Amino acid sequence: MPTNWKACAAALGALFVIGCAHVAAEDAIDAAQLMTDMTTLAADDMQGRGAGTPGGAAAARYIIGRLEAIGYAPQPAPFSYQTRDNRSASGVNIIARIEGRDSDPNGRVIVFTAHYDHLGVRDGEIHNGADDNASGVAALLAVAEALRKRPPQHDVIFVAFDAEEQGLRGARAFVADPPAAKERLALNINLDMVGRGDKGEIYIAGLAHYPQFAPVLKPLAERAPVKLLFGHDTPDWGQEDWTLQSDHAPFHQAGIPFVYFGVEGHADYHKPGDDAEKIDPTFFAGAVRTILMATRALDAAL
Numbered sequence: 566m567p568t569n570w571k572a573c574a575a576a577l578g579a580l581f582v583i584g585c586a587h588v589a590a591e592d593a594i595d596a597a598q599l600m601t602d603m604t605t606l607a608a609d610d611m612q613g614r615g616a617g618t619p620g621g622a623a624a625a626r627y628i629i630g631r632l633e634a635i636g637y638a639p640q641p642a643p644f645s646y647q648t649r650d651n652r653s654a655s656g657v658n659i660i661a662r663i664e665g666r667d668s669d670p671n672g673r674v675i676v677f678t679a680h681y682d683h684l685g686v687r688d689g690e691i692h693n694g695a696d697d698n699a700s701g702v703a704a705l706l707a708v709a710e711a712l713r714k715r716p717p718q719h720d721v722i723f724v725a726f727d728a729e730e731q732g733l734r735g736a737r738a739f740v741a742d743p744p745a746a747k748e749r750l751a752l753n754i755n756l757d758m759v760g761r762g763d764k765g766e767i768y769i770a771g772l773a774h775y776p777q778f779a780p781v782l783k784p785l786a787e788r789a790p791v792k793l794l795f796g797h798d799t800p801d802w803g804q805e806d807w808t809l810q811s812d813h814a815p816f817h818q819a820g821i822p823f824v825y826f827g828v829e830g831h832a833d834y835h836k837p838g839d840d841a842e843k844i845d846p847t848f849f850a851g852a853v854r855t856i857l858m859a860t861r862a863l864d865a866a867l
């Protein structure tokens with residue numbers, strides 16, 4: 566966005582209006598589709614999308630179908646891991662790529678991620694995980710669609726991760742064996758819980774570690790359609806330091822910068838009540854527009 570935005574801002578009169586309207590139209594979000602994706606993934610028939618369960622597999626099929634409908638060629642990437650109680654288990658990441666306008670075999674790659682698994686059924690209750698993280702996957706699909714309409718500058722790899730709730734297993738498997746040379750992975754943009762607008766605000770975490778992105782992202786707060794805040798990424802946040810708390814952590818630990826989007830915890834976090842009807846469509850669409858603006862800005866600045 567910034568390149569075009571700057572061009573718009575530098576222009577005058579009719580040129581300003583035409584140029585900016587053009588950019589805005591290209592990056593329109595289909596808010597109804599966004600809600601459909603989120604509610605479908607968070608419906609009871611997905612049984613809480615537990616890793617390795619039929620509900621998880623149904624969610625994976627839905628995501629693959631949606632990516633294909635948008636024009637991608639998604640690939641399932643199975644992996645195995647040992648559970649915390651030492652059982653062998655498996656998961657399936659879903660990977661889709663788009664070539665950048667300046668694509669180059671040695672060029673920088675953005676890895677755009679959201680986990681699709683959730684807690685499954687616990688004590689007989691389905692944990693639908695509407696915010697955590699059907700919202701992030703629906704947002705990923707919306708961004709993937711926008712990038713099909715207007716390709717990014719850099720290559721982008723989209724990944725819907727499995728088994729995040731089991732200890733970031735899908736992300737760890739991806740970083741251990743990425744589908745592009747590790748040196749090329751320049752940035753992870755991770756979404757986890759981007760739908761609940763209880764406070765009307767969303768955070769970007771990661772700038773404390775990667776201050777090079779501050780001049781790119783901080784100005785967006787002035788024109789973001791939701792309240793955009795920064796933080797949750799230093800030890801003085803205590804338990805609320807999110808640096809190692811979602812799928813961006815394995816990237817960070819491998820020396821790959823990350824930018825994470827999420828809302829603060831709420832009463833339904835990891836509870837059966839994290840349901841689709843508690844996602845406010847206006848906030849959610851605004852959060853996704855903010856994420857897309859940030860993605861365009863990061864792509865242009867990288």
Ligand SMILES: [Zn+2]
Binds near residue numbers: 680
């Ligand atoms: Zn999550």
